Amino acid sequence: MISLHGVSKTYNEGRPNQVTALHGIDLAIAPGVTVFMGPSGSGKTTLLSLVGCMARPTTGRITLDGEVISSLPERFLTDLRRRRFGFVFQRFNLIRGLSVLENVMLPAAPLGEERAVVEARALARLESLGLAGKARMPVEVLSGGETQRAAIARAMVNDAPVLIADEPTANLDTALTHRFLDIVAALRAEGKTVILTSHDPRIIAAAPVTAVVEMQDGTVLEVRS
Numbered sequence: 001m002i003s004l005h006g007v008s009k010t011y012n013e014g015r016p017n018q019v020t021a022l023h024g025i026d027l028a029i030a031p032g033v034t035v036f037m038g039p040s041g042s043g044k045t046t047l048l049s050l051v052g053c054m055a056r057p058t059t060g061r062i063t064l065d066g067e068v069i070s071s072l073p074e075r076f077l078t079d080l081r082r083r084r085f086g087f088v089f090q091r092f093n094l095i096r097g098l099s100v101l102e103n104v105m106l107p108a109a110p111l112g113e114e115r116a117v118v119e120a121r122a123l124a125r126l127e128s129l130g131l132a133g134k135a136r137m138p139v140e141v142l143s144g145g146e147t148q149r150a151a152i153a154r155a156m157v158n159d160a161p162v163l164i165a166d167e168p169t170a171n172l173d174t175a176l177t178h179r180f181l182d183i184v185a186a187l188r189a190e191g192k193t194v195i196l197t198s199h200d201p202r203i204i205a206a207a208p209v210t211a212v213v214e215m216q217d218g219t220v221l222e223v224r225s
C-alpha cells in the first residue's frame with residue numbers, strides 16, 4: 001500500500017516561474033491497477049515521479065507499506081527505487097546497440113547478483129511476454145508492441161512490487177492496447193501494484209483497473225474504485 005499525506009510539489013520555488021503542480025494530496029494506492037487521469041498539466045506525471053522516488057515532495061510525506069520513502073537520503077532512495085519500482089517510460093528508452101536480453105537485464109546490474117541468476121529471471125519475463133524468441137536480437141528489430149513488452153520486461157526484471165507507467169498506450173493501436181491490458185491483468189494477478197496515467201477511455205474502462213483517480217489543477221477531484 002502506498003499512502004500520500006498532504007503531498008505538495010512546487011517547481012522553481014521562490015522564482016518568477018514558480019509552479020505548484022500538486023496541492024496537499026491525501027491518497028491511498030492499494031495493490032491492483034490504479035489509473036490517473038485528468039487534463040494536461042493537472043499533475044499526473046509529477047505525482048508518479050514523487051511516488052516512484054524520482055523527485056521529492058515540497059511538503060507532506062509518502063509511505064510504502066508503512067515506511068516513509070519521501071525523505072530518505074539519496075543513497076537509500078536509489079536502492080529503493082531499483083528494488084521496489086519498475087518504470088516504463090513513454091518512449092520506452094531501450095538502449096540501441098544492445099540486445100533485448102541485455103536491455104532487460106540492465107536494471108539488475110547495480111544489485112550485484114550473479115549474472116546467470118539475473119539472465120534466468122530476464123528470460124522468464126521475456127518468455128511470459130512472448131518475446132523469448134527475440135531475446136538475443138538487437139532492440140532495433142522489434143516492432144512497436146514488442147518494444148513496449150521489452151520495456152515492461154525490463155521494468156519487472158527485479159521483481160519490483162510496483163510498476164509505474166506514464167501514458168503506456170499513447171502510441172499503441174487497439175490490438176496492442178488489449179495486449180498491454182492482458183499483461184497488466186497478469187501483473188495484478190501476481191499481486192503487483194500497477195500505477196498508470198492515461199487519457200485513453202479503453203484503459204479506464206478495462207477490466208483489470210481497480211481504481212481511477214481523476215485529477216484537476218494539482219488536486220484529486222474524485223477516486224472511483
Ligand SMILES: Nc1ncnc2c1ncn2[C@@H]1O[C@H](COP(=O)(O)OP(=O)(O)OP(=O)(O)O)[C@@H](O)[C@H]1O
Pocket residue numbers: 011012019020021038039040041042043044045046047
Ligand atoms: N520539471 C518541471 N519544472 C517546472 N514545472 C514543471 C515541471 N514538471 C511539470 N511542471 C509543471 O507542473 C504542472 C503539472 O505538470 P505534470 O507534467 O505533472 O502534468 P500532467 O497532468 O502529467 O500533464 P500531461 O498530461 O500533459 O503529461 C504543469 O503546470 C507543468 O508545467
